[in-house]
Amino acid sequence: MSSAFPSTGIYKRALDVVASCATIVLLSPVLASVAIMVKICDGGPVLFRHRRIGFGGQTFECLKFRTMKIDAELRLQEWLLKNPVAAEEWNATQKLKYDPRLTPIGKSLRRSSLDELPQLFNVFRGEMSLVGPRPVVAEEVPRYGRDIAHYYSVRPGLTGAWQVSGRNDVSYTERVRLDTEYCTTWSFTKDLTIMLKTLPVLLSRRGSY
16 A cells, blocks of 8 residues: 555654553543443453454454443344344444344443543554544445545544544445545544544434444
């Protein structure tokens, strides 16, 4: 991939390292508190590690606080078999407004996006950036078509244009358009604008489920 793309730039990477490290230290009490709540909820693992596609098409383990029950996949398949409308929603967006897999604490973490805080470590390690397209799974790659080359040209972001533009209320086609536009028109000003918009969006919980 060409070094002209934003997420390979030394200055953007330097900002990612400094900001993620500082945020991890600043939010360490929150990280510890959430970890304890997840653990005592059902005794399962604190973190959920999911294979995602990153820069250059390479896979990495995207970190999240676990929000799902231990038998989540079985619950999902049973739910989709019993509910054709939910199956259609899942096939279209890979999301469910009502998700039977979620633990009680998981629902709150999802709504507040606190489950994504461990991705600060992905940013620090260079697998993600503070701002960029949200990381996708392998099954989502065909949805990008030829535009997947733009997605591959940057590191996935902790936040991004999709996240501040409606998240799950936005169609997947619009999500691809937003990601492509970000990759092809990147600037530090755009990154700063997205970061400033992120907190109000998270507080409003628009499109979060």
